[in-house]
Amino acid sequence: MGTFELVDLPDGFKPLKPGWVNTIKRNADAEITRYRARLVVKGYGQRFGVDFNEVVAHVLRADSWRILIALAAIHDWDIHQLDVISAFLNGRVEEEIYMVQIPGYKDGTNCVLRIHGSLYGLKQAPRIWMLTFGKAVKTIGFEPIASEPLCFIRRTDNGNLCILAVYVDDIALFATKGYASEVKSELMTLFEMRDMGELGHFLGYWVTRDCAKRTINISQDAYIKNLIDRAGLSDANPTTLPLPAGTQLERYTGPTINFPYARHIGGILYATLATRSDAAYANQHLSQFSSNPGPKHIAGLKSLFRYLQGTLNYGLTYTGLETSAQPVGYSDADWAQNILDRKSISGVVFTLAGAAICWISKKQPTVALSSMEGEYMALSLAVRHGLWIKMFFEELGLPLESNLAIYTDNTAAIALAHDPQFHARSKHIDTRHHFLCEHITRKSVELAHIPGNENLADLLTKALPRPRFDYLAGKVMGHRT
Numbered sequence: 001m002g003t004f005e006l007v008d009l010p011d012g013f014k015p016l017k018p019g020w021v022n023t024i025k026r027n028a029d030a031e032i033t034r035y036r037a038r039l040v041v042k043g044y045g046q047r048f049g050v051d052f053n054e055v056v057a058h059v060l061r062a063d064s065w066r067i068l069i070a071l072a073a074i075h076d077w078d079i080h081q082l083d084v085i086s087a088f089l090n091g092r093v094e095e096e097i098y099m100v101q102i103p104g105y106k107d108g109t110n111c112v113l114r115i116h117g118s119l120y121g122l123k124q125a126p127r128i129w130m131l132t133f134g135k136a137v138k139t140i141g142f143e144p145i146a147s148e149p150l151c152f153i154r155r156t157d158n159g160n161l162c163i164l165a166v167y168v169d170d171i172a173l174f175a176t177k178g179y180a181s182e183v184k185s186e187l188m189t190l191f192e193m194r195d196m197g198e199l200g201h202f203l204g205y206w207v208t209r210d211c212a213k214r215t216i217n218i219s220q221d222a223y224i225k226n227l228i229d230r231a232g233l234s235d236a237n238p239t240t241l242p243l244p245a246g247t248q249l250e251r252y253t254g255p256t257i258n259f260p261y262a263r264h265i266g267g268i269l270y271a272t273l274a275t276r277s278d279a280a281y282a283n284q285h286l287s288q289f290s291s292n293p294g295p296k297h298i299a300g301l302k303s304l305f306r307y308l309q310g311t312l313n314y315g316l317t318y319t320g321l322e323t324s325a326q327p328v329g330y331s332d333a334d335w336a337q338n339i340l341d342r343k344s345i346s347g348v349v350f351t352l353a354g355a356a357i358c359w360i361s362k363k364q365p366t367v368a369l370s371s372m373e374g375e376y377m378a379l380s381l382a383v384r385h386g387l388w389i390k391m392f393f394e395e396l397g398l399p400l401e402s403n404l405a406i407y408t409d410n411t412a413a414i415a416l417a418h419d420p421q422f423h424a425r426s427k428h429i430d431t432r433h434h435f436l437c438e439h440i441t442r443k444s445v446e447l448a449h450i451p452g453n454e455n456l457a458d459l460l461t462k463a464l465p466r467p468r469f470d471y472l473a474g475k476v477m478g479h480r481t
Contacts (some may be wrong), residue, residue, distance in 0.1 A: 003089055003117030004099065006107065015098040015112045016051075017042045019121070027201070040121035041099050051097050057126035060150040060167045062274055063358045063385075066218070066316065067327075067392065068151075068165055068174050069207070070353035073216045073320035077161075078180045079207070080173045081196035082187060084133075087169035090191055091118030091128035126168065133166065136190045147391045154183075155397065163396070167203055205274065206315070219315025220275050224308050227267045231305050238310025239303055242282035245465040248339050249285065252294025261293040264301055268308070275315050277349065277359040278473040279304060281460050284361045288340065317478035318353035325398065327352040327389055329406035330450070331382035332457035333364070333374035342367050344374035347460030348382040350389060355478025358385055361460035375410035378457075379417060379447065380436045382406050386445050403443060407450035414447045 009015060023036045046052050072079050084090075097115045101107065118128040134144055134152070142152040142164060152164040162183045163174040171187075173180055184195055199207050208217045228234050265287050272280040282304050289297040329350045336342040344367075348360040360381060368374035386404050393400055408414060417436050439445055452458070459472040473479075 003119060004113040004115050006101075006111045007098075007114045009098055009110070009112045010096075013096070013098050014045070015100045016045045018099055018102045021120075038120060039102065041097075041115065041119045043121045043123045043125075046097075046123050051095055052122070052124045053095070055123045055127055057130050058149045060165055061148060063389070064148045064151060064392065065165055065172070065203075066357040067352065067389070068163060068172070069216055069218060070318040070355070070357055071325070071396075071398070072174055073214055073318040073353045074323055074325050076177065076211075076214060076320060077174045078177060079199040079209075079216075080175070080180045080184065081199045081202055082171040082173060082184065083194040083196055084169040084171065085192045085194060087133075087191070088120050088122075088125045088129045089117045091125070091132040092116060093118055093122065093124070093128065095124075097122070129168070130166075133191075137164065137187070140186045140190070145392070145395045147388060147395055153396065161397075170203060172199055172202055204270075214320035215317055216320075217315050217317045218275055219313060220271050221312040221315075224271055224276075224312055227264070227271070228305055228309050230267070231264055231302075233302060233305045233309065236302070236306050236309060239306040240310065240466055241463070241469055242279045242304050242307045243285065243300055243463040244303070245463055245469075247285070247300065247463040248337060249289065249296055249300060250339060252289065252292055252297060254294055256292060257294065257298065259293065259298055261298060261301060262290040264305070265290055268304065271308075276308070277316075277356050277476050278311070278314065278459065278469075279308065280359060280361040281345070281347070281462065282307075284345070284363070285463070288363075314477065314479075316355045318355050319478065320353060323353045324401075325352075326401050327357060327393075327404065329382050329386050329404065329445075330455055330457040331375070331378045331406055331408045332455050332461050333368070333371075333378035334461040335368060335371040335374045337462060338363070344368045344377070345461045346374075346378035346381050347457035348378065348385060349457050349460060349476055350386065351456070351476070353478075356456075356476045358389065359460060359476070360385065372410060372412040372416065375408055375413035376416055376436070379406065379408055379413055382408075382457075383436050383439055383445050387439065390444070403446040405446050405448050407448050407455065409450055409452040409455045411449055414449060417447055 019040050019042050021038045021040050024032055025034045025036055027033050093115055098112045099115055100112055118125045137152050141154045145151045145153060150166045154162045160179045161176050162179060165172040173183060175183060187193060204220055204223045206219045206221060268283050272283045286297060286300050327350050332347045333344045335344055344364045346362050346364055349356050350358040364377050386406055390400060390404050417440050456472055456476050459476055
């Protein structure tokens with residue numbers, strides 16, 4: 001592949017060091033499939049402006065991935081998976097970079113290796129690979145989507161559609177019935193790839209499909225079980241709630257406790273961003289205490305682990321039959337319940353095909369002086385994400401049937417959003433939230449009222465009692481119609 005060549009080191013250059021990364025590759029059942037040793041360069045020795053310049057490389061959004069899964073359920077698309085072999089090495093380095101000879105492969109001279117291929121470990125390697133891939137697939141008719149640069153789309157005159165969702169060297173291929181094989185053959189002329197067949201395990205997700213019922217379920221039970229095992233809680237009794245209803249923890253000022261709290265919070269965070277919206281609020285609340293957790297925080301974390309232990313197989317289930325292809329948004333906020341700083345928590349969720357495609361549980365940046373203000377700021381957050389979803393659908397060639405609806409249970413916030421005038425009660429609100437009025441005026445989105453007990457976003461704003469938690473979690477996760 002011409003990855004490097006043996007040369008004399010020019011004056012003024014400092015060679016980088018090589019290294020080896022050994023990996024045990026496992027399948028979805030955690031069984032060992034192969035052992036891999038990969039040569040890398042130790043990129044921490046690179047100097048900006050000398051060995052590298054631009055390094056920005058996009059990563060596929062979880063929201064995009066879930067939207068495509070939901071659309072596949074609705075439109076009955078085929079979903080296949082490809083793995084690009086040694087993906088980074090397909091790119092070429094523009095900068096002049098050198099590396100010392102590899103231990104065990106030295107030729108006895110003082111020569112060094114000039115790097116031509118985008119070797120793993122280089123700071124710019126991910127960016128080079130993404131640019132290389134995008135340029136290559138463009139030659140066979142694929143175009144990138146502006147709102148999601150890691151998605152590429154191709155349409156044919158006879159109605160066939162294919163979408164590539166790329167995460168580094170893993171590719172999920174969504175295609176109309178019978179079209180996937182043709183596209184895979186073309187892709188394999190561009191890069192060396194493994195055809196993994198129909199999608200079953202991708203980026204730590206289990207993907208289970210029932211074609212007769214037109215459902216697709218995505219879950220992370222193996223990943224979550226590993227988290228629980230690492231925490232030493234595999235034998236703990238399960239709980240029915242992530243946190244006890246009404247939980248509001250305070251800061252701990254006692255001596256430091258030797259417990260890997262932040263590591264566990266970070267591990268759960270990936271699950272709550274990917275599939276476990278039911279645990280998102282609990283993890284968000286507990287994460288506030290990562291710098292110095294106390295006994296109550298650790299007890300709360302163990303409660304969350306015990307909840308996950310009892311719901312290992314809980315995932316998102318998208319249903320294509322008798323389901324609208326129109327996403328729907330929900331927005332909610334608590335008001336000043338956080339005893340640390342009285343900042344409200346925004347909850348936002350968008351659903352499609354009967355389950356969540358996007359959700360947010362986030363503390364607001366400023367203190368809301370009324371429940372209306374807290375709800376208004378949550379609506380602003382919902383509209384920002386709703387506009388992106390709308391753009392993504394349009395670029396997929398699937399424009400929404402009508403205005404994107406976002407529901408809230410606060411009529412005062414809806415009234416303020418429809419009034420572009422700044423009144424005394426709202427003039428202090430950060431101007432970034434008032435862009436909401438502009439988009440309501442332009443009819444980019446549509447706000448609507450919903451009774452509080454039906455507002456799905458309430459799941460993301462507080463620790464709820466069990467009957468209400470079970471109802472909302474079931475609706476958000478696609479387990480309850």
